[in-house]
Amino acid sequence: KAGVTQTPRYLIKTRGQQVTLSCSPISGHRSVSWYQQTPGQGLQFLFEYFSETQRNKGNFPGRFSGRQFSNSRSEMNVSTLELGDSALYLCASSSGAVNEQFFGPGTRLTVL
Amino acid sequence: GQQLNQSPQSMFIQEGEDVSMNCTSSSIFNTWLWYKQEPGEGPVLLIALYKAGELTSNGRLTAQFGITRKDSFLNISASIPSDVGIYFCAGQLPGNQFYFGTGTSLTVIP
Numbered sequence: 001k002a003g004v005t006q007t008p009r010y011l012i013k014t015r016g017q018q019v020t021l022s023c024s025p026i027s028g029h030r031s032v033s034w035y036q037q038t039p040g041q042g043l044q045f046l047f048e049y050f051s052e053t054q055r056n057k058g059n060f061p062g063r064f065s066g067r068q069f070s071n072s073r074s075e076m077n078v079s080t081l082e083l084g085d086s087a088l089y090l091c092a093s094s095s096g097a098v099n100e101q102f103f104g105p106g107t108r109l110t111v112l
Numbered sequence: 113g114q115q116l117n118q119s120p121q122s123m124f125i126q127e128g129e130d131v132s133m134n135c136t137s138s139s140i141f142n143t144w145l146w147y148k149q150e151p152g153e154g155p156v157l158l159i160a161l162y163k164a165g166e167l168t169s170n171g172r173l174t175a176q177f178g179i180t181r182k183d184s185f186l187n188i189s190a191s192i193p194s195d196v197g198i199y200f201c202a203g204q205l206p207g208n209q210f211y212f213g214t215g216t217s218l219t220v221i222p
Contacts, residue, residue, distance in 0.1 A: 004154070033210070043155075043200065043212035056209045090154050099143040099162065099204055103154035 002027065004093050004104035012110045018079040021107045025072050025093030031055075032074040033101060034066060037088040049074055078109075086111045118201055118213030125191055126221050133199060133216040134185040141203035144177050144184040145210070150197045158199075159186070191220045 005024045013019050025032050033056075034046040045058035049068035068074045072093075078085055088108050092101035118135045125131060135144070143162055147155035159170050161177035161184060168175055174187045184201055201213040 006154075031208070035212075042214045045209060045211070048208060050208075056207065058209075092154075099208075100145065100157060100160045101202070101210060102157060103147070105152075105154045 004091060004102055006089075006091055006104040006107050008107060009105065010108045010110075012112060013081050014112050015081055015083060017081050018077065019081060019109060021076045021078075021089055021091075021109075023074045023076070023091035023093075023104060025074070025091075026102055029093035029095050029102075030072050031094045032068055032072065033092045033094075034074070034076050035090045035092065036060070037090055037106070038086075043090070046076065081111045083111050085109065116201060116203055116211050116213040118216055120216060121214070122217040122219070124219045124221065127191060127193060129191055131188040131191055131195070131218060132185060133201075134183060135201035135203070135213045136183040137203055137211075138182065139203070139205065140181040142181075142206055143204035144175070145202040145204070146173075146175050146184070146186045147200045147202065148197045149200065149215075155200055188218075191218075193220050193222050196220050 007022045031050045033048040036044045047066050048056040052068045063079045066076045088106045090106045092103045094101045116135050116137050145160050146158045149155040159168050159175040164181045165179050166177040172189045198215045198217050200215050202210045204210050
């Protein structure tokens with residue numbers, strides 16, 4: 001079974017731009033969660049989607065948004081990028097029935 | 113948000129030694145997960161725990177779900193150089209959201 005895939009793996013943007021990251025979960029998994037990982041803050045929960053609906057949301061500003069498609073693939077969008085948005089963005093999938101999350105390799109976003 | 117206190121923050125050990133790390137919380141969790149992350153990669157799930165008191169092994173790794181449901185520990189026996197990485201605990205509250213510890217950085221000296 002293929003694991004969680006994320007594209008792109010690396011991204012460089014400048015302040016004010018917007019970015020879209022993509023995540024394809026493990027086949028059959030309907031839940032996708034997004035996390036921001038930085039050295040100072042660790043892993044911070046952004047949001048979770050299940051069957052195309054946002055089920056949980058972390059404490060991030062509205063510039064961070066996401067969506068999930070009918071095939072369970074998910075995208076995350078960050079608008080008006082700030083320097084502090086530089087981080088590793090991780091997505092994790094789970095079946096929704098079993099409480100185990102499996103992570104993708106992440107997208108390393110650098111904002112200049 | 114929920115706070116998971118993970119300790120120690122870092123460990124430097126000799127190859128062959130045993131390692132122990134733990135996570136504590138003020139909240140009661142339904143599930144505890146332990147992950148390992150290597151540079152440039154996403155966290156990899158090592159062990160999942162679902163019941164208070166549960167003790168689960170995965171090779172040289174052993175983890176326990178605390179009786180109070182507010183803590184968990186991970187032990188690594190007979191460490192080897194490839195055990196190097198950052199280990200994270202994660203607790204799940206009802207409603208599916210996971211909260212992560214701040215990580216334990218493990219260095220194994222050959």
